[in-house]
Each structure stands twice: as structure tokens, then as C-alpha cells.
Amino acid sequence: MNNGPDIQLERRLLAEALELEDANARNAYLDRMCAGRDTLRARIERLLAATARADALFSPTGYSASGSASASGDPGECLTQIGRYKLLERIGEGGHGMVYLAEQQQPVKRQVALKIIRLGMDTARVIARFEAERQSLAMMEHPYIAQVLDAGATESGRPFFVMELVRGEKLCQFCDRKRLGARERLELFIKVCRAIQHAHQKGIIHCDIKPSNILVTELDGQPIPKVIDFGIARATDYAQPGNDAERGMFIGSPDYMSPEYARDGGTYADTRSDVFSLGAVLCELLAAALPYECPNWANLEPEQIRSLVQRRVASSPSEVFRSLEPDAMNRASFCRNVSALAHSRFLQRDMDCIALKALATDRDLRYDSAAALADDIRRSLDGAVPSAHPSDSLYRMRKFVTRNRVPVLAAALAVCSLTAGLCVAMHLYVREQQALKEQIALRHETDLARANESLMRRRAEAGELVARAAVKISYGKVAEAEEMMTGLSLDLVQPSLESSLVFRSLGEWHAMAGRWDEAAHYLSALAYSITAIDENDTNVVSGQVLPAASALLESGDFDGYERFRRHLVERFGGTKQSLVAEQVIKSCLLRPAPAHILTALDASFSLVSKEEMVSSGDYHSVELSAWRAFSIGLMEHRRGNYKEALDWLEKCSASKDINEARLCGVRATMAMAAARLGNRAEAYAYLTEAENLLQQFRLEAGGRTESKLRGNWFDWVNDAVLAREASRMMDAR
Amino acid sequence: MEASNLTLLLNARSDSPACSSDELLPLVYDELRRMAAERMSDELRERTLQPTALVHEAWLRLHRGRHQQWNDRFHFFRVAVRTMRRILVDRARQRSSLRHCEGAGRVNIADIDLAAATPDDRVLLVNSALDELRKLDPEGARVVELKFFGGFSNKEVAWMTKVSERTVERQWAYAKAMVYQLLEELDR
Structure with missing residues (x-):
């Protein structure tokens, strides 16, 4: 008879469902009340879904007269107000949504641009995502970038973003x-x-x-x-x-x-x-x-x-x-x-x-x-x-030698060798009578091909992993990069700029957290690979070795360190660059060195000494000179020339260039030289100074990444290594 | 809770069922003016129409027939609210046609951001669904008129329509959702 909806009933169901805030309770209630009446149930669901938007539509606040409280709804709150922003006028409409000129009222009063996202998307996730990037967004300070200041949700549940206002x-x-x-x-x-x-x-x-x-x-x-x-x-x-x-x-x-x-x-x-x-x-x-x-x-x-x-x-x-x-x-x-x-x-x-x-x-x-x-x-x-010009040969080369070619080529080779091996095996099966010797030889070849294929594949996979880790690192997501790289055998990784970045970043990240085994793992892989692929005699290459030496020693891997310094003297023994020579000397002499290492470093030593003789006293060279004096002093000490060592180190500590990390290393080495000469009091004084500096560094660096104290992190690690050696030496006497 | 002026006024007049608008004017003028003020946002007040002007306009429209007799104590307010609604809608149409240059048209509910919709947009939206709502839910439509266009509180509406406040609440909640749904259907 009555085909229209039963308004009374629907009204009651809607009101009662609205009173139940818990979604499960609401569903249970509707299940019970609408059992067998699917149309009714669907109508109520639709009404429920419309409620929030309907409230926004009817919210009387847009009209509320100032002064007199509105009789029909919440007074005071103006709908043109979103959070702490008051919308002033619409200034644009884009693909995402509408842009308004708005006024921020707290903590400072200023005009901003507020963009309300149009699409019906998951507001909570938009905001969560924004929160995740907020820190990096806040770090962006550039005159040509309009800052994104804030994000939130409007009453109707749409995400909005607040930006620096640009009138352009x-x-x-x-x-x-x-x-x-x-x-x-x-x-x-x-x-x-x-x-x-x-x-x-x-x-x-x-x-x-x-x-x-x-x-x-x-x-x-x-x-x-x-x-x-x-x-x-x-x-x-x-x-x-x-x-x-x-x-x-x-x-x-x-x-x-x-x-x-x-x-x-x-x-x-x-x-x-x-x-x-x-x-x-x-x-x-x-x-x-x-x-x-x-x-x-x-x-x-x-x-x-x-x-x-x-x-x-x-x-x-x-x-x-x-x-x-x-x-x-x-x-x-x-x-x-x-x-x-x-x-x-x-x-x-x-x-x-x-x-x-x-x-x-x-x-x-x-x-x-x-x-x-x-x-x-x-x-x-x-x-x-x-560089993009086609006449540029570098461009053409790059175009052909791209990262993807390696795995593709590897895969093609592997498939060929596998097929060949398979054919050979079939052939053998048919002609079983053939000489056993030949068979064994051929089978061996097949195995080799198979092993080769597997190696190629693993290399390609490793390359892919490193590429992805590099992307993560470029977003600052080091932990995620580490997760990808965990367990990967680094010698599978073909050296490249990308892999150097990944190794160095992960190595330093672990070093900062005091995980020295992991740090040594990456940093020594980096040092080996970079010294192997870049044959240039430059401190760009040698600069990568000192962190590796430091990490190896700090992780307690002395065998690894021995291997590493043998590699270094082989690779850099004949250097013509005093900067390289000085870095290699330091890297190799962080522990007492056997005669063959010292001999291999002779040429580097004379190069550095000669450079120190002719160096002018100009401002730039003061720092370099101080580092040279340190390496000469360290070398003299390792050679057993303690008096000369003390002279050079004293000269270094008197340098106008102040670097606490270097001074600390100098004092630790001086402590050892003085102890060797039998001046215990002097030795103690030097060691105490070194240890005080280290202590100060640890306190300074404790909570923060930046320290007032100068010096690279690996310099400080080396200082600690030298100071420990000095203190052991004095305990022994 | 302090009873509003309107409630007192209604109480005062409830014993005389039939009265002329001339007699009522001074009595309801202030209250009508308050209702008018509520209908106008701050920005609107700066412009075209002062609340007082709105009241006068409403009054003039009410009195095309000079000696209208009111049937009961609420008749006057219902007519007044309906008149106010008409004025608000006319005004919103005029302004939105100036703005959009496309003739007076209702905005599409899906297109606009409700949080940022102008009062004019809201008036036009609600108005366009109200006649349809009256066919389905006459009580709800009356509550929408009294509350949305008239600015009366639940208590006042309850008193006028002789139902409980709780009933008004339910009627209002249902009517709002219905209006929104009707608007969505109109969009299709």
C-alpha cells in the first residue's frame, strides 16, 4: 500500500545508529533492526554516510552573526576558518584542488596559500606521508622554493596544505x-x-x-x-x-x-x-x-x-x-x-x-x-x-656503456654457455662408449660454465641491489639501504660511483653508531674497490683509505689491517704526490710496523720530507705542513728515531693551524716516543693531554653530530687507537 | 537556561489566536531583526543589505495583503521564515549570477568544497532540495526552514511545533541527511 519509505522508522533508526559511535556496535544494531529488509538497511547506510557532509553543508556557522550567539548551532566558529587559518579568498584552482589566500593567526599573523586537495583520498595517509617528509621539507631553505609550512584535514575530511604565499x-x-x-x-x-x-x-x-x-x-x-x-x-x-x-x-x-x-x-x-x-x-x-x-x-x-x-x-x-x-x-x-x-x-x-x-x-x-x-x-x-652534444665522444660512450648492459650481456653469455654445455652432455649420453677421459674433461667444462653463469647472475643481482640502495641513500633512508644490503657479499659488487657512495654512506653510518665490524666491512670494501678501479695517483683515491684503516682497527680486525696496509704500500708505494704519501703513511703506521712495511714506505717518507723542506709558509700550506709534520713524526717513531719523532711532533703541535684531532694524535705519539726514551713523567703528561682531548670529544659528540672540536671522525678514531697503544706501553713498563 | 525573546513573545501572544500584523510588528520586530542578523555573515553585512533592510523587505512582502489575519500563534512566524527564505535565495541567485556569469544556477554539490562554500552557495543548495524534501518528509522540511532559514533553536522549534526537543533533533538529523542525498541525486 505504502510504497514510499517509512520516514518515522528511518528517522528513528538513523538517530539511534548515530548514537552508537563504535562501528561494530552500529553494524550489529542495524543487522538486528533491518534483518531481512535489505532496502531499508541500504537506505540507512546511505543516510549515515551522508551525515558528515550534510552537517558541513548545514553548519550554520557561516552565517553566525558576531556578538549574538547563534540559536541554531555552535556559535563563534566560522566555516571559512580551517584550523588556525582563516580563508580570505580563492586565488586559484589546480589539478589537486583549490587554492585560497588565507591568514595564519598563530603563532604569527601572516598571509599564506592554503590548498585543499580535491580528490577523495585517504586523508590520514596523506597527512602521515606529509609528516614523514616534514623534516626534510623543513630543511629546504632556498630563495627559489616556496616552503610548505603545514598540513592538516578540513572538517569535511579533506587534506590541506599550507604554503608560503607567492604572488607570481x-x-x-x-x-x-x-x-x-x-x-x-x-x-x-x-x-x-x-x-x-x-x-x-x-x-x-x-x-x-x-x-x-x-x-x-x-x-x-x-x-x-x-x-x-x-x-x-x-x-x-x-x-x-x-x-x-x-x-x-x-x-x-x-x-x-x-x-x-x-x-x-x-x-x-x-x-x-x-x-x-x-x-x-x-x-x-x-x-x-x-x-x-x-x-x-x-x-x-x-x-x-x-x-x-x-x-x-x-x-x-x-x-x-x-x-x-x-x-x-x-x-x-x-x-x-x-x-x-x-x-x-x-x-x-x-x-x-x-x-x-x-x-x-x-x-x-x-x-x-x-x-x-x-x-x-x-x-x-x-x-x-x-656534454649532451652528440659530437662529444664521452656522451656516445656513456650511452652504450650503461648499467643495464652488464646484466644483459652476462645473462646472454650464461644462456649460451649453458646451452652449449647441455648439448655436449646429450651428445655424450648418446655415444656412451667414448673415452671416459674425454667425458670427464667435458663435464668439467660444463660445471665451469654453470658456475660462471651463477656468478654472473649473482653479480647482476648485487648490482641491482646497490643501485636501489643508492636511491634510498639519496633520500636519506640509510637504514632501509642497509637492510637491502645486509648479507650481500661485497666482492660481487662491480666497482662504480654508485657502489662507492653506498659503501661510504653505510660505512660511516655504522661508524657513527659505533658498529665497527659493519663499518670496517663497508669501508674496507670501498677502499679496495676504489684503489683497484681508479688508477690515478691522487688524494681523491687515497682519501678513501684512512677511514677504512680506522674502522678495521677499531673493530679489532688486526689481520684485516695487516692485509690492508700491505695492499696500500703496494698500490701507493711509488706515489709522486706528497698528499697521497702523507695519507698512506698515516694509514699504515697506526700500529707498530714490520720492517718490510717501513722499507716500502721509504720513498713516500722522503717525498713528504722534501715537500716539507721547500714548502712556503703561506696560509694555505700551514695546515698541510702540520699534517706532514705529524706523518714524519709518526714514521720516525715507528723507525725507532724517537728524538727526531719528538722534534717533528712538537713542531706539528706548535702549528698555527688548530685541529684538536691532530693534536690529540700528536700527543699520543709523543707519549710513546717519550716513554721509549725513558721520560716517564713527560710521557704521562702527553698521554693525559691526549686522553683529555678524547674525553672532551666524546662528551661533545655524544648527543650531537656537530662538535666544536675540529677533525674528521676517523682522525678521532685513530687518536683513540694511538692513545690505547701508548697507555698499554706505559702499563707494561 | 534563559528563554529567548522569541519564546517569551510567543508565550505572551499565545492567548490571542487571531491578531493583525500591525499589532504584531512592534512586538516581533526585534526578534525578526535578530533572525535577520543571523542570516548574514560578517562579509555580507558590509555589503548590499543591512539586517534592518532585510526585516523591512520581509515585512513588506508579508503584507501584500494589508489586513492579513493569522490563523494561529505560529502562523506568522512560519510565513515570516518562508519570506526570509525567499529573500535570501533571490539575493544569493543575483550575486552568484554576477559571479559566475552563467545565469542563476545551483552549484554542483560534488564540485564544491563544503568547508569553503559561501553562504550563498549553501542557501541555493539547500533551497533547491527543499521542495523535493517536502514531498517525502514534510515535517523535516519545516524543521529545515525554521532552523536553517529562520535560525530558530531546537527548543523554539519544539515549542512551536508541539513536539519534544528530542523529536526535533531526530527530524533535523534525518532531514539534513536527506537534503544532502537529494542534492547528490539532483547532480546525476
């Missing part, structure tokens, strides 16, 4: 209005790259670089870019709901998106994804259009967008410019204050190859940082040949 014009719009020429545009673009590089160094990837996120203001007639929205794309991307239908939602504009970002989202995006977007912006800035076709994304399914973005291949800026419609080309030339022909030639000269390198589909072929991109543009502006 979008990059392309600004350049066109000002009719900036190509050079001026590039100067501005370089500034943008510097800003992005700064963020990358702090471990922040933008993930949504586009001209509308680069605002330009003018300061004293100079255009100043400000990159906005840092951290927002990433925070929102991470918070995408997990199931596929919803994950399909697209965050950010596909126009400037790198192929790998479209494929994997933010999970594996790295700094090179931003380099790609910068390349797209560069092309638009110069050629007035994007380097690939951009369909109307709104008509496409997320999956279609994804596959289009992954497959598109960038055209060069000059091609893009030449294929503009005549009208558009005229307008673009006018805005760039140049003739179409001249502009096209300019683009062809260097910009084509620079933009294409930034826009490479394979990220290994791109510039590895925003700074490298900026440097190349700078080179071009200065009239030099940019």
Missing part, C-alpha cells in the same frame, strides 16, 4: 608577457634547476614539476622563480588507495610526467623523474609547446593515460617549434622577440640535444641531476660544447 605569474606566462628572449629564458630556467637540485640534495623529489608550479616574481627588475607545491604530489601519491580501481585515479598532470612515474607512481620515482619534467618544461619554454602530443586527458581512462605516457617519445624543441601552426609560430616568435628562423637555428645548435637528453625515456640516459642539466645549459650559454 606562471613561468611561461611571465616569459611571454615580458617577451623574454631565449637566453633570458634559459637564465631563469637555470635558477629553477638550482632550486630543484637543492631539494634533491635534501632528499625531496617534487614529482609534479610544471610551469604552473613555477611562479615568477620580480625583485629589483630581476625575475625570481619560486617552485611551489614541494612534497604535495608525493604525499598525495603515496596515499592512493590500494585497490586497482581507485589506484587508477591520476594525480598530477600527465603532460610533464616521466614514463617511469606513470608506470610505478611515486614508489620508484627518483631525482631523474624530475629531470624529465624539467626537460618538458624547458621545451615548452623555448618552443612554445610540449615535445610530444598531448591528447585531451579528460576523455581517457587512467590505464590509457598510463600507457600513452610510457610510450611517447619526445621530439626536439626545434622540431616542435617548426611544426607549430603559422599563427602560433608568429605569436611564439613575437613573445621571444626573435625571428622564427633565427630561433629555430638557435634551438638546433645545442638546445635540441640538451632537451632530448633530459627527456630520454630510459632514465639512465638522462642527466643524472638537475644540476647537470643546468651546467650543460650554462656551458652552451658560455659558448662551450655541452
Whole structure:
């Protein structure tokens, strides 16, 4: 009879369900009351779901008259107020949501930009993600970056972000209005790259670089870019709901998106994804259009967008410019204050190859940082040949010798040898009568091939792990990198810049935490690999050995240390660089040395001594001279020339260059020399001074990473090693 | 809790069932003005319409027929609230048509951020669902008019409609959710 809903009943059920705050209790209640009435149940569920938004709609506070308390709802609270921000006016609308001019009221009153994210996403996760990056975001301080100040949720449950307010014009719009020429545009673009590089160094990837996120203001007639929205794309991307239908939602504009970002989202995006977007912006800035076709994304399914973005291949800026419609080309030339022909030639000269390198589909072929991109543009502006230029042989080499080739080649080789081995084995099976000897020999070969295959595969896996760990480290996630690397046999890792970074970072990270076995593990692997691949006689290479020596000794691995110093004297014994010689002497003589080591160091010793004789007393060389005196003194001590040792060390401690770590080592060595000469009182005085300095360092460095005291961490470790030796020596006497 | 002026006023007039608007004007003027003030946010007050002007306008519209007789003690307020609603909606339409240049149109509920919706947007949204709501839930529609457009408290509405406060609460909660749902349906 009555087909309409029973309002009375629904009203009661809704009210009672709303009183039950616990979701389970609510469900149980509805189960009981709506048993067998699915339509009713569905209607109540829908009403419940609408309640929060409905309250926001009806919340009378938007009207509340000041002074008189509103009779119908909570007084005083204004809906144009979000947290401690008061919305003043709408200033923009972007892909993510709406942007408002807002006023922050506490702790300081100032105007900010507040962005409310539009998409229905998991607010808690967006905010959690933002909180996770907040520290790094806070560390970003750059004149060309607008700071993200805060994040939170609105009453209706949407995430919002608060940013430094930038009153500027979008990059392309600004350049066109000002009719900036190509050079001026590039100067501005370089500034943008510097800003992005700064963020990358702090471990922040933008993930949504586009001209509308680069605002330009003018300061004293100079255009100043400000990159906005840092951290927002990433925070929102991470918070995408997990199931596929919803994950399909697209965050950010596909126009400037790198192929790998479209494929994997933010999970594996790295700094090179931003380099790609910068390349797209560069092309638009110069050629007035994007380097690939951009369909109307709104008509496409997320999956279609994804596959289009992954497959598109960038055209060069000059091609893009030449294929503009005549009208558009005229307008673009006018805005760039140049003739179409001249502009096209300019683009062809260097910009084509620079933009294409930034826009490479394979990220290994791109510039590895925003700074490298900026440097190349700078080179071009200065009239030099940019590294991306195809005439540059280095570029061609790099293009062919990429990281991926190694595993691919290895796998191909392995498959071939395996197949060969298999054929041989079959052949043998058929002709069983053949000589046993031959069979054994062949089987041996097969085994070898198999072992080789396994080694190749493990190397490829190790390389992959190191590459991923390097990415983690570049975001400052050292612990996660360590987790990946744990258990990996480091001699499988092919030496590379990436592996050096990973070894050094992990080694130092462990050293700082006092885990000396692990520190020695990484740092000695680093020292061995770098001395093996880089044959240059330079302190860049030798500089990596001292931390390894320190870590080995501190971990108590004396056999490892012996092996290590034998390797060092072999590798650097014939050095022609006094700096290298001095570092090697120190690294090798942290413990008493056998005669063959001392002999092997003779040449280095005379090199350092000679350098010390002829050194001028100028300001830069004071520090180097002090270190030389220390190494000479240490060597004299190890040779048994205690008097000479004391003279040199005294000279070192009197240096104008103050370095507490060096002084500490000097005093510890002097204590040993004095003890050898029988001057116990003197020796005690030196040792006490060394130990006091060490104590002071430990206190200073205890809670903080920075210390007033000068010196590298490994210098202090070496001091401790020397001081322990001195104290043992004196106990023995 | 101190009874509001309106409640006192209603009490005072409840014994005389039929009275002319002329007699009522001085009595309800202040209260009507308070209702008007509540309808206007700070920013609105700066502009076009002062609360007093709104009251006068409401009064004028009420009195197209000069000697209207009120049927019962609440008739006047119901008519007054309905008139206020009409004024608010007209005004919001005018302003939003100025803003959007696309003729007076209701904004789409899914498009706007409710936390940041302007009072005009809200008035238009709620208004557009109210007639539909009246067909389904006439009591709820009356509560929405009295509370949202009239600014009356639950207690006042309860008193006027002769139900318990708790019932008003339930009617209000249900009506709000219904309005929101109706708006979503209108979007489709």
C-alpha cells in the first residue's frame, strides 16, 4: 500500500545508529533492526554516510552573526576558518584542488596559500606521508622554493596544505608577457634547476614539476622563480588507495610526467623523474609547446593515460617549434622577440640535444641531476660544447656503456654457455662408449660454465641491489639501504660511483653508531674497490683509505689491517704526490710496523720530507705542513728515531693551524716516543693531554653530530687507537 | 537556561489566536531583526543589505495583503521564515549570477568544497532540495526552514511545533541527511 519509505522508522533508526559511535556496535544494531529488509538497511547506510557532509553543508556557522550567539548551532566558529587559518579568498584552482589566500593567526599573523586537495583520498595517509617528509621539507631553505609550512584535514575530511604565499605569474606566462628572449629564458630556467637540485640534495623529489608550479616574481627588475607545491604530489601519491580501481585515479598532470612515474607512481620515482619534467618544461619554454602530443586527458581512462605516457617519445624543441601552426609560430616568435628562423637555428645548435637528453625515456640516459642539466645549459650559454652534444665522444660512450648492459650481456653469455654445455652432455649420453677421459674433461667444462653463469647472475643481482640502495641513500633512508644490503657479499659488487657512495654512506653510518665490524666491512670494501678501479695517483683515491684503516682497527680486525696496509704500500708505494704519501703513511703506521712495511714506505717518507723542506709558509700550506709534520713524526717513531719523532711532533703541535684531532694524535705519539726514551713523567703528561682531548670529544659528540672540536671522525678514531697503544706501553713498563 | 525573546513573545501572544500584523510588528520586530542578523555573515553585512533592510523587505512582502489575519500563534512566524527564505535565495541567485556569469544556477554539490562554500552557495543548495524534501518528509522540511532559514533553536522549534526537543533533533538529523542525498541525486 505504502510504497514510499517509512520516514518515522528511518528517522528513528538513523538517530539511534548515530548514537552508537563504535562501528561494530552500529553494524550489529542495524543487522538486528533491518534483518531481512535489505532496502531499508541500504537506505540507512546511505543516510549515515551522508551525515558528515550534510552537517558541513548545514553548519550554520557561516552565517553566525558576531556578538549574538547563534540559536541554531555552535556559535563563534566560522566555516571559512580551517584550523588556525582563516580563508580570505580563492586565488586559484589546480589539478589537486583549490587554492585560497588565507591568514595564519598563530603563532604569527601572516598571509599564506592554503590548498585543499580535491580528490577523495585517504586523508590520514596523506597527512602521515606529509609528516614523514616534514623534516626534510623543513630543511629546504632556498630563495627559489616556496616552503610548505603545514598540513592538516578540513572538517569535511579533506587534506590541506599550507604554503608560503607567492604572488607570481606562471613561468611561461611571465616569459611571454615580458617577451623574454631565449637566453633570458634559459637564465631563469637555470635558477629553477638550482632550486630543484637543492631539494634533491635534501632528499625531496617534487614529482609534479610544471610551469604552473613555477611562479615568477620580480625583485629589483630581476625575475625570481619560486617552485611551489614541494612534497604535495608525493604525499598525495603515496596515499592512493590500494585497490586497482581507485589506484587508477591520476594525480598530477600527465603532460610533464616521466614514463617511469606513470608506470610505478611515486614508489620508484627518483631525482631523474624530475629531470624529465624539467626537460618538458624547458621545451615548452623555448618552443612554445610540449615535445610530444598531448591528447585531451579528460576523455581517457587512467590505464590509457598510463600507457600513452610510457610510450611517447619526445621530439626536439626545434622540431616542435617548426611544426607549430603559422599563427602560433608568429605569436611564439613575437613573445621571444626573435625571428622564427633565427630561433629555430638557435634551438638546433645545442638546445635540441640538451632537451632530448633530459627527456630520454630510459632514465639512465638522462642527466643524472638537475644540476647537470643546468651546467650543460650554462656551458652552451658560455659558448662551450655541452656534454649532451652528440659530437662529444664521452656522451656516445656513456650511452652504450650503461648499467643495464652488464646484466644483459652476462645473462646472454650464461644462456649460451649453458646451452652449449647441455648439448655436449646429450651428445655424450648418446655415444656412451667414448673415452671416459674425454667425458670427464667435458663435464668439467660444463660445471665451469654453470658456475660462471651463477656468478654472473649473482653479480647482476648485487648490482641491482646497490643501485636501489643508492636511491634510498639519496633520500636519506640509510637504514632501509642497509637492510637491502645486509648479507650481500661485497666482492660481487662491480666497482662504480654508485657502489662507492653506498659503501661510504653505510660505512660511516655504522661508524657513527659505533658498529665497527659493519663499518670496517663497508669501508674496507670501498677502499679496495676504489684503489683497484681508479688508477690515478691522487688524494681523491687515497682519501678513501684512512677511514677504512680506522674502522678495521677499531673493530679489532688486526689481520684485516695487516692485509690492508700491505695492499696500500703496494698500490701507493711509488706515489709522486706528497698528499697521497702523507695519507698512506698515516694509514699504515697506526700500529707498530714490520720492517718490510717501513722499507716500502721509504720513498713516500722522503717525498713528504722534501715537500716539507721547500714548502712556503703561506696560509694555505700551514695546515698541510702540520699534517706532514705529524706523518714524519709518526714514521720516525715507528723507525725507532724517537728524538727526531719528538722534534717533528712538537713542531706539528706548535702549528698555527688548530685541529684538536691532530693534536690529540700528536700527543699520543709523543707519549710513546717519550716513554721509549725513558721520560716517564713527560710521557704521562702527553698521554693525559691526549686522553683529555678524547674525553672532551666524546662528551661533545655524544648527543650531537656537530662538535666544536675540529677533525674528521676517523682522525678521532685513530687518536683513540694511538692513545690505547701508548697507555698499554706505559702499563707494561 | 534563559528563554529567548522569541519564546517569551510567543508565550505572551499565545492567548490571542487571531491578531493583525500591525499589532504584531512592534512586538516581533526585534526578534525578526535578530533572525535577520543571523542570516548574514560578517562579509555580507558590509555589503548590499543591512539586517534592518532585510526585516523591512520581509515585512513588506508579508503584507501584500494589508489586513492579513493569522490563523494561529505560529502562523506568522512560519510565513515570516518562508519570506526570509525567499529573500535570501533571490539575493544569493543575483550575486552568484554576477559571479559566475552563467545565469542563476545551483552549484554542483560534488564540485564544491563544503568547508569553503559561501553562504550563498549553501542557501541555493539547500533551497533547491527543499521542495523535493517536502514531498517525502514534510515535517523535516519545516524543521529545515525554521532552523536553517529562520535560525530558530531546537527548543523554539519544539515549542512551536508541539513536539519534544528530542523529536526535533531526530527530524533535523534525518532531514539534513536527506537534503544532502537529494542534492547528490539532483547532480546525476
